[in-house]
Amino acid sequence: xxxxxxxxxxxxxxxxxxxxxxxxxxxxxxxxxxxxxxxxxxxxxxxxxxxxxxxxxxxxxxxxxxxxxxxxxxxxxxxxxxxxxxxxxxxxxxxxxxxxxxxxxxxxxxxxxxxxxxxxxxxxxxxxxxxxxxxxxxxxxxxxxxxxxxxxxxxxxxxxxxxxxxxxxxxxxxxxxxxxxxxxxxxxxxxxxxxxxxxxxxxxxxxxxxxxxxxxxxxxxxxxxxxxxxxxxxxxxxxxxxxxxxxxxxxxxxxxxxxxxxxxxxxxxxxxxxxxxxxxxxxxxxxxxxxxxxxxxxxxx
Amino acid sequence: xxxxxxxxxxxxxxxxxxxxxxxxxxxxxxxxxxxxxxxxxxxxxxxxxxxxxxxxxxxxxxxxxxxxxxxxxxxxxxxxxxxxxxxxxxxxxxxxxxxxxxxxxxxxxxxxxxxxxxxxxxxxxxxxxxxxxxxxxxxxxxxxxxxxxxxxxxxxxxxxxxxxxxxxxxxxxxxxxxxxxxxxxxxxxxxxxxxxxxxxxxxxxxxxxxxxxxxxxxxxxxxxxxxxxxxxxxxxxxxxxxxxxxxxxxxxxxxxxxxxxxxxxxxxxxxxxxxxxxxxxxxxxxxxxxxxxxxxxxxxxxxxxxxxxxxxxxxxxxxxxxxxxxxx
Numbered sequence: 345x346x347x348x349x350x351x352x353x354x355x356x357x358x359x360x361x362x363x364x365x366x367x368x369x370x371x372x373x374x375x376x377x378x379x380x381x382x383x384x385x386x387x388x389x390x391x392x393x394x395x396x397x398x399x400x401x402x403x404x405x406x407x408x409x410x411x412x413x414x415x416x417x418x419x420x421x422x423x424x425x426x427x428x429x430x431x432x433x434x435x436x437x438x439x440x441x442x443x444x445x446x447x448x449x450x451x452x453x454x455x456x457x458x459x460x461x462x463x464x465x466x467x468x469x470x471x472x473x474x475x476x477x478x479x480x481x482x483x484x485x486x487x488x489x490x491x492x493x494x495x496x497x498x499x500x501x502x503x504x505x506x507x508x509x510x511x512x513x514x515x516x517x518x519x520x521x522x523x524x525x526x527x528x529x530x531x532x533x534x535x536x537x538x539x540x541x542x543x544x545x546x547x548x549x550x551x552x553x554x555x556x557x558x559x560x561x562x563x564x565x566x567x568x569x570x571x572x573x574x575x576x577x578x579x580x581x582x583x584x585x586x587x588x589x590x591x592x593x594x595x596x597x598x599x600x601x602x603x604x605x606x607x608x609x610x611x612x613x614x615x616x617x618x619x620x621x622x623x624x625x626x627x628x629x630x631x632x633x634x635x636x637x638x639x640x641x642x643x644x645x
Numbered sequence: 646x647x648x649x650x651x652x653x654x655x656x657x658x659x660x661x662x663x664x665x666x667x668x669x670x671x672x673x674x675x676x677x678x679x680x681x682x683x684x685x686x687x688x689x690x691x692x693x694x695x696x697x698x699x700x701x702x703x704x705x706x707x708x709x710x711x712x713x714x715x716x717x718x719x720x721x722x723x724x725x726x727x728x729x730x731x732x733x734x735x736x737x738x739x740x741x742x743x744x745x746x747x748x749x750x751x752x753x754x755x756x757x758x759x760x761x762x763x764x765x766x767x768x769x770x771x772x773x774x775x776x777x778x779x780x781x782x783x784x785x786x787x788x789x790x791x792x793x794x795x796x797x798x799x800x801x802x803x804x805x806x807x808x809x810x811x812x813x814x815x816x817x818x819x820x821x822x823x824x825x826x827x828x829x830x831x832x833x834x835x836x837x838x839x840x841x842x843x844x845x846x847x848x849x850x851x852x853x854x855x856x857x858x859x860x861x862x863x864x865x866x867x868x869x870x871x872x873x874x875x876x877x878x879x880x881x882x883x884x885x886x887x888x889x890x891x892x893x894x895x896x897x898x899x900x901x902x903x904x905x906x907x908x909x910x911x912x913x914x915x916x917x918x919x920x921x922x923x924x925x926x927x928x929x930x931x932x933x934x935x936x937x938x939x940x941x942x943x944x945x946x947x948x949x950x951x952x953x954x955x956x957x958x959x960x961x962x963x964x965x966x967x968x969x970x971x972x973x
Contacts, residue, residue: 464922
């Protein structure tokens with residue numbers, strides 16, 4: 345096989361992995377702290393993408409500079425985190441922390457159903473495409489292969505910064521340590537005066553914001569249309585499950601594994617492209633039911 | 646015989662007269678009852694404390710299996726039902742072998758992943774599956790007789806009604822049987838089950854295969870009634886709808902599944918015209934309301950009313966246990 349194709353496959357895989365990681369890391373962070381799997385996470389991703397593509401399209405058409413695409417992405421992510429993530433946690437999830445897992449799943453699933461239609465109501469069924477950010481950064485030549493700077497450099501750098509940032513945030517800062525403490529033992533943390541409710545709210549807002557940012561970053565590379573949220577929640581769950589629920593660094597490795605596997609399939613067996621992420625997940629789970637980096641849960645008797 | 650048992654019998658009799666009293670509702674009820682059978686599969690799993698967001702997988706597999714058989718020379722309703730249900734049961738066994746290793750979140754989401762895989766296979770391999778347009782399912786013969794449209798639809802209505810009652814009864818018997826009791830222990834105390842030397846996975850697998858077969862039966866009946874199968878049969882929206890009806894009817898209640906499905910379809914037939922664009926939204930809001938404020942669902946509300954009515958004559962005489970709620 346031609347080595348340029350191999351390189352292309354690797355670059356595709358890398359940029360795709362970066363995008364998936366952004367969404368998966370929010371999902372796994374929320375699960376790690378709240379012990380709730382947020383099925384609506386995919387919708388938050390989609391709404392982040394819709395916001396960026398539609399607002400971007402409107403302001404660039406009005407003659408504003410395309411550089412504004414980047415602050416716009418951050419604003420979209422913050423909007424998703426604060427305006428959607430905040431109320432979901434505060435009004436809904438707060439009522440169900442003591443309920444069984446199945447009920448919690450059903451509640452977030454209901455939110456997912458609601459948000460899918462909200463997207464359709466606000467943005468309709470037509471696809472949005474707004475690639476100013478991607479075009480502005482231009483192309484780069486690496487080992488004789490041309491690739492967009494946006495996908496090859498910006499996306500992986502943002503993903504890596506997110507990973508490092510989260511790690512530093514959780515281990516070094518006071519707020520991060522509070523989150524870690526609540527994750528370890530909620531009751532003990534509360535008994536020394538930590539406001540667990542605030543920690544939960546903060547974590548959910550951050551996680552939701554990461555999903556929104558993932559969508560915002562993805563929007564220049566693809567058409568934004570109904571259904572991307574459903575695909576993304578399943579895909580990012582595949583990443584999170586492969587890594588082990590709640591494992592942040594693991595999610596990065598699993599995202600790379602799945603991204604590279606998927607792009608390898610794109611160039612060899614294109615029909616299998618959509619299946620590869622799940623096949624990787626199934627293969628990993630068959631051997632390690634708790635995921636690559638998960639630890640077997642102790643059973644309560 | 647109390648009011649509790651008389652009312653359902655009257656309701657069934659009323660439904661059975663629908664083709665003569667309200668023929669316009671006949672096809673609607675055929676679809677509703679077919680869905681009820683599928684929902685029983687999801688309800689069954691709720692009794693083991695598990696929720697599957699991907700049971701449309703079996704609904705779709707059986708429907709496509711039926712469509713393939715119908716395209717061959719064996720296009721008889723009975724053959725379709727047997728082939729489709731077998732297809733669903735076998736795929737239920739294969740998927741089940743994998744998913745019964747998990748509970749809770751993983752169980753629900755892995756089922757969703759399997760159904761999304763199947764859905765994208767249906768969309769991509771259009772040479773075999775017809776892609777997004779799906780496959781036509783021509784009206785099959787019934788035991789060798791080819792029927793005209795009207796008698797066929799009438800017959801299909803009674804077949805569906807009969808299957809709903811028979812399978813509902815069967816599922817209730819299953820839940821009452823030793824295997825079924827063990828199956829429900831997966832929810833209440835799985836560890837104790839294993840202390841008894843019984844494999845929780847095998848027990849759950851038995852129920853899973855049954856639930857897949859139920860979803861499959863529902864899928865075939867819907868496919869035959871509509872005359873077409875499309876990938877949307879296996880899409881997550883369909884799975885979500887089943888979960889919704891199961892929770893609405895009363896999580897874990899088999900009669901609740903039937904009542905829930907009929908109520909859902911009737912409301913949808915009239916309300917969807919006004920709310921077609923926001924149907925998922927309406928469902929989501931309702932689902933939240935049921936979970937947060939009426940966790941027993943319709944069956945729970947009915948039990949509450951029936952208890953109040955029969956309290957004066959029989960305070961505690963061999964009362965059936967109340968419908969299981971999702972939260973124990």
